[in-house]
Amino acid sequence: MIIEWGHFALVLAFLLALCQTVFPLWGAARNRPAWMAVAVPAAWGQLLFLALSYGVLTYAFVSHDFSVLYVAQNSNSTLPLIYRLTGVWGGHEGSILLWVLILSGWTVAVAASARQLPTAYAARVIGVMGAISVGFLAFILFTSNPFVRQFPVPVDGQDLNPLLQDPGMVIHPPMLYMGYVGFSVAFALAVAALLGGRLDATWARWSRPWTTAAWMFLTVGIALGSHWAYYELGWGGWWFWDPVENASFMPWLTGTALIHSLAVTEKRDGFKAWSVLLALTTFSLSLLGTFLVRSGVLTSVHAFATDPGRGLFILVFLTLVVGGSLMLYAWRAPRVRSLITFAPLSRESLLLANNVLLVVAAAAVLLGTLYPLAVDALGLGKLSVGPPYFNTVFVPLMLPLIVLMGLGPLVAWRQGRGGELARVALRIGLPALGLALLCLVVFGLGWRRYLLAVSLWLAFWTLGFSLYGIGQRLGRRGFSPRAWAQLPRGFYGMHLAHAGIALFMIGAGVVSALEAERVVRLAPGESTELAGYAFRLESVYPITGPNYTAEEALIVVSRAGREVARLTPQKRLYTVRRQAMTQTAFDAGMTRDLFAALGDPLPGGAWSVRVHYKPMVRWIWMGTALMALGGLLAITDRRYRLATARVRSTPMKGAVGA
Amino acid sequence: MMRFLLPLGAFLLLVALLYVGLGLNPREVPSPLVGRPAPAFVLPTLADPERRISEQDLAVAPVTLLNVWASWCAACVEEHPVLSAWVKRRGLPLVGLNYKDDSEQARAWLARFGNPFRDIAVDRDGRVGIDWGVYGVPETFVIDRAGIIRYKHIGPLTPQVIVEKLDPLIDALQQAGGAP
Numbered sequence: 085m086i087i088e089w090g091h092f093a094l095v096l097a098f099l100l101a102l103c104q105t106v107f108p109l110w111g112a113a114r115n116r117p118a119w120m121a122v123a124v125p126a127a128w129g130q131l132l133f134l135a136l137s138y139g140v141l142t143y144a145f146v147s148h149d150f151s152v153l154y155v156a157q158n159s160n161s162t163l164p165l166i167y168r169l170t171g172v173w174g175g176h177e178g179s180i181l182l183w184v185l186i187l188s189g190w191t192v193a194v195a196a197s198a199r200q201l202p203t204a205y206a207a208r209v210i211g212v213m214g215a216i217s218v219g220f221l222a223f224i225l226f227t228s229n230p231f232v233r234q235f236p237v238p239v240d241g242q243d244l245n246p247l248l249q250d251p252g253m254v255i256h257p258p259m260l261y262m263g264y265v266g267f268s269v270a271f272a273l274a275v276a277a278l279l280g281g282r283l284d285a286t287w288a289r290w291s292r293p294w295t296t297a298a299w300m301f302l303t304v305g306i307a308l309g310s311h312w313a314y315y316e317l318g319w320g321g322w323w324f325w326d327p328v329e330n331a332s333f334m335p336w337l338t339g340t341a342l343i344h345s346l347a348v349t350e351k352r353d354g355f356k357a358w359s360v361l362l363a364l365t366t367f368s369l370s371l372l373g374t375f376l377v378r379s380g381v382l383t384s385v386h387a388f389a390t391d392p393g394r395g396l397f398i399l400v401f402l403t404l405v406v407g408g409s410l411m412l413y414a415w416r417a418p419r420v421r422s423l424i425t426f427a428p429l430s431r432e433s434l435l436l437a438n439n440v441l442l443v444v445a446a447a448a449v450l451l452g453t454l455y456p457l458a459v460d461a462l463g464l465g466k467l468s469v470g471p472p473y474f475n476t477v478f479v480p481l482m483l484p485l486i487v488l489m490g491l492g493p494l495v496a497w498r499q500g501r502g503g504e505l506a507r508v509a510l511r512i513g514l515p516a517l518g519l520a521l522l523c524l525v526v527f528g529l530g531w532r533r534y535l536l537a538v539s540l541w542l543a544f545w546t547l548g549f550s551l552y553g554i555g556q557r558l559g560r561r562g563f564s565p566r567a568w569a570q571l572p573r574g575f576y577g578m579h580l581a582h583a584g585i586a587l588f589m590i591g592a593g594v595v596s597a598l599e600a601e602r603v604v605r606l607a608p609g610e611s612t613e614l615a616g617y618a619f620r621l622e623s624v625y626p627i628t629g630p631n632y633t634a635e636e637a638l639i640v641v642s643r644a645g646r647e648v649a650r651l652t653p654q655k656r657l658y659t660v661r662r663q664a665m666t667q668t669a670f671d672a673g674m675t676r677d678l679f680a681a682l683g684d685p686l687p688g689g690a691w692s693v694r695v696h697y698k699p700m701v702r703w704i705w706m707g708t709a710l711m712a713l714g715g716l717l718a719i720t721d722r723r724y725r726l727a728t729a730r731v732r733s734t735p736m737k738g739a740v741g742a
Numbered sequence: 743m744m745r746f747l748l749p750l751g752a753f754l755l756l757v758a759l760l761y762v763g764l765g766l767n768p769r770e771v772p773s774p775l776v777g778r779p780a781p782a783f784v785l786p787t788l789a790d791p792e793r794r795i796s797e798q799d800l801a802v803a804p805v806t807l808l809n810v811w812a813s814w815c816a817a818c819v820e821e822h823p824v825l826s827a828w829v830k831r832r833g834l835p836l837v838g839l840n841y842k843d844d845s846e847q848a849r850a851w852l853a854r855f856g857n858p859f860r861d862i863a864v865d866r867d868g869r870v871g872i873d874w875g876v877y878g879v880p881e882t883f884v885i886d887r888a889g890i891i892r893y894k895h896i897g898p899l900t901p902q903v904i905v906e907k908l909d910p911l912i913d914a915l916q917q918a919g920g921a922p
Contacts, residue, residue, distance in 0.1 A: 242816045357746070364749075365749075368753070372756075375760065395764045399757065399760055399761060402757070402760075403757050406753055407750065407753060407754065407757070410750040411750055413746060413750070414747045417746045418746050454756075454759065457759065457760075457763045460763070461759055461762040461763055662814040662815075
């Protein structure tokens with residue numbers, strides 16, 4: 085009976101989403117305050133019923149209710165509690181339910197701060213988010229209902245996909261969805277601004293913290309996914325250019341561009357139409373990502389649940405949402421005038437270059453992701469586009485971007501001073517280059533590691549400019565503790581995020597250039613040597629987990645005769661699905677990861693063992709953590725908290741009474 | 743005005759591409775075996791390990807079906823009632839290939855769900871499965887009187903697949919092969 089309550093709550097949430105869409109949007113168009121007032125309570129009610137529905141599904145997982153088809157497909161009586169809780173989003177139906185729940189959470193967050201916004205604008209924003217929710221709830225109710233029962237009730241469930249039975253999977257999907265769905269706020273703010281005809285600096289000011297918040301979650305989500313793939317898929321790579329990864333990376337790229345173009349829109353009232361288009365594009369790419377992952381048009385290592393029937397539904401929905409918003413854009417944007425002028429060397433021009441590079445990079449990723457589909461659709465055969473394409477196209481676009489990233493914050497708005505900038509660039513660039521070369525020499529890496537040298541140089545360049553930028557601002561205030569406290573958090577946030585990119589460059593550069601791996605046949609007692617470390621296979625023994633049996637190997641790693649790590653990789657067989665899984669083991673460190681995976685048993689009691697040496701690979705995720713932290717600092721900037729009372733907006737030219 | 747319509751135009755092109763893409767199946771791997779003779783094998787039967795069955799036994803009727811299954815395969819349970827009802831309705835000879843399975847568990851599975859198979863070959867280590875290009879369990883092969891593989895379905899049979907693909911093919915084969 086409780087299951088049916090969950091279903092019923094979902095239906096009620098759907099009806100409330102309809103109310104949340106129709107009344108506020110109609111009320112805003114007809115200027116009826118009573119209708120617009122529906123927005124906030126409807127948003128809260130929707131969240132309440134969605135949480136109830138989600139709670140019921142969780143209850144079904146926890147209580148092993150295998151009469152629910154979805155539970156039977158994704159759980160098992162031996163599944164540990166933590167994976168029963170996360171198994172709720174382990175399949176298609178539940179993950180879409182999580183998607184809507186998070187959307188509803190963001191809507192309520194907007195509704196809670198809606199008093200800062202003009203009434204009609206707030207009503208429109210909440211109404212647009214309601215419309216997105218209507219689409220997804222209809223999708224769940226009509227094609228992907230997680231509450232469908234089955235009779236006869238199976239004795240036991242089919243277990244959760246073993247790939248997802250991992251601590252990394254506990255937090256990765258919610259974070260990623262927080263990011264994906266978070267961009268719906270920027271989308272709704274842009275659409276509402278287009279609908280209402282107010283597209284000004286105030287709109288940009290409201291959009292900025294929401295965009296940065298979504299970007300922060302997406303950054304964390306992508307980083308966690310990358311880390312999960314690194315150790316769970318057992319290939320030792322940290323980025324595969326897989327369609328599903330690309331699906332999350334494209335909104336990240338355009339979202340990053342949006343953050344920067346909104347800065348111009350807010351500070352200088354420029355790039356308005358462009359910022360709107362980026363806001364629409366970023367959320368559209370999030371929806372496209374959902375479509376690509378859920379419809380099965382692309383094969384991917386991550387595609388866990390695909391179904392063409394559902395794909396058509398999402399495609400129609402995608403067309404309505406994105407097509408509708410772009411039509412609105414084509415209708416309204418021509419009237420937007422950005423009346424700013426700026427010199428060829430100015431903060432604006434550098435941010436414009438930043439935007440062009442990021443959008444071109446996103447387009448390149450989109451092209452590579454969809455190219456196999458296009459070729460197949462035109463009947464030209466089946467092919468796949470791999471890392472060689474992406475690395476060839478992507479890396480050259482990123483290098484100039486990072487050069488600009490160092491310079492940008494130092495250049496003045498409107499008109500930068502070229503001579504001074506060139507002097508600073510020399511004073512930072514030359515020592516950075518020297519330091520990079522020194523690193524190569526000190527660590528005995530030779531001169532010919534060009535890409536590594538460039539990565540290190542750009543990383544030091546970025547760090548140097550950030551330190552210089554902070555020092556310059558502090559210097560004007562005499563470096564006192566008060567001066568530290570007076571600088572806005574947004575300023576620190578920006579430099580922290582840029583420094584995160586630098587750490588990422590160091591990690592990615594070093595690991596790409598110096599990683600080593602070796603696949604060897606090892607019998608117990610034998611050892612192999614890799615990058616100065618001796619990996620000795622001590623023994624292999626059977627163990628039993630809650631829902632799997634496994635062979636575990638004990639590998640002792642030593643360096644110069646001293647033991648540094650004990651690795652216990654496993655070869656698991658999940659008993660219910662009869663699925664074999666390689667559980668890698670790694671010893672993480674700031675300077676290097678040591679990583680071992682157990683392959684297949686070989687004749688004579690030996691095993692095939694794969695060992696990796698991954699220098700500084702942690703820096704990649706440390707860098708992303710720093711980027712996210714920078715985002716967090718920026719959204720807690722006090723000017724957003726103080727923005728409440730100072731609502732000033734000017735109507736868009738020619739839009740009054742339109 | 744025109745330049746503001748560009749994003750919309752680009753998006754509509756993308757939608758058209760995705761719509762065509764939906765009709766394609768990236769999992770549809772063309773099987774090189776279709777149209778070729780069934781790969782040779784000699785395997786013990788599940789009912790009596792002393793008795794052998796070979797690919798010759800598949801070329802005795804106008805149409806013979808070979809279904810690859812295993813007791814550990816969840817989708818086989820799902821497929822089982824559809825497959826059983828269909829072969830019973832059409833009176834088709836169905837041979838099973840018990841793939842990488844424990845024979846005791848396979849017998850228990852048949853005892854529990856029912857046995858629609860005329861005969862079952864035991865492919866304990868999956869060698870024959872490799873020759874037959876088994877991609878995932880379950881799979882169903884349609885073989886004609888000449889021992890040629892005419893069709894291969896990957897994944898559980900559904901009523902839709904039977905009505906749209908298999909029934910017309912089997913009608914044609916039975917008409918052609920009814921009088922050899």
